[in-house]
Amino acid sequence: MTTRWLAPEEQRAWRAYLAATLLVEDALDRHLQQEAGMPHLYYSILSRLSEEPERRLRMTDLAERLKITRSRLTYAVTRLEKDGLVLREGCPSDRRGSMAALTDAGMTVVERTAPGHVENVRATLFDHLAPEQVRQLEEIFTGVARALQSGAEAPGAPEDVPWRRRSPKPSCS
């Protein structure tokens, strides 16, 4: 099958996507490193835990929600535990399991950091979006995320999708 290179508008979208997502993650990481002394992912862990009714979650559940590997989470939680922001507890119902629980110190960090972080998320992303674009963004990425989670990576029979392009132009980063 001859390669279906990206159409010019797809190429432009792809390049913009790559550039913007890198810049956004960078901005977030820099800011949270400043404010809370940890990378964005680590703050996300605390933030997610803080939303749970009991402020605790099983490792696997947490990893699943954050879309990261268990191994990556293990490493991160180990550090957060050293910092006293999170505590590991055995899971009562399943003795294999292990829970990550937000400590009071961890909660304090979240409370102290959240306002500045939201502000930064706005300054980095939302301030550059019209309300309509916020909706579009949600729609687009909700679909993409859903599609990529379940394992399958393409919808229906690819051949049936009518709006596919078969254009020239190589390369795409």
Added chain:
Amino acid sequence: MTTRWLAPEEQRAWRAYLAATLLVEDALDRHLQQEAGMPHLYYSILSRLSEEPERRLRMTDLAERLKITRSRLTYAVTRLEKDGLVLREGCPSDRRGSMAALTDAGMTVVERTAPGHVENVRATLFDHLAPEQVRQLEEIFTGVARALQSGAEAPGAPEDVPWRRRSPKPSCS
């Protein structure tokens, strides 16, 4: 100033954005690791070089286009050089500078890898987007990228933007 938490639709968009971008990068990295034995960024370096008229670019220019730090690029190019895919050359006009040049072996890798990569970019992202959404994606991220490059992080006087929200609901990862 009381914190302007994210409105529910912003929150949803943000969560979807975080999940999707992580999943996409993961898919790309996994695929290129398989096919070319290198992470996505490294392939991007080769791909960018392959587009240049002389197949070479100054380190700083390359870093700028890829939106990565010079230090990160140095490390990556060092490895690619070890693999024989890239060659460093002094810059004639500026003796401080250094050029990264794609070798023939590097070009071969790009040519061999590109088709599968494009296919993967489609399977990962574009296959889940309607043509209209491709346009929206480009528009959104072109704007965000432009805004974040230049240093300034918010447009005009923030107070003047009429579509800002001042809603309840804390947290945002």
Added chain:
DNA sequence: TAGGTTTGTTTCAAAGTTGAACCAAGATCC
């Protein structure tokens, strides 16, 4: 042209990520 600053790049150590291997503890099947 001798300072002093800026710019282009690399270096280094600390921190984070990856993926495969490992070690239980459940769950199944006979």
Added chain:
DNA sequence: GGATCTTGGTTCAACTTTGAAACAAACCTA
């Protein structure tokens, strides 16, 4: 009950990223 398979988590070594510090060449500026 005891093989066997699966699941939840951790470990380890190899690799990558980060950010500050170090260098060296280029660019002022008096």
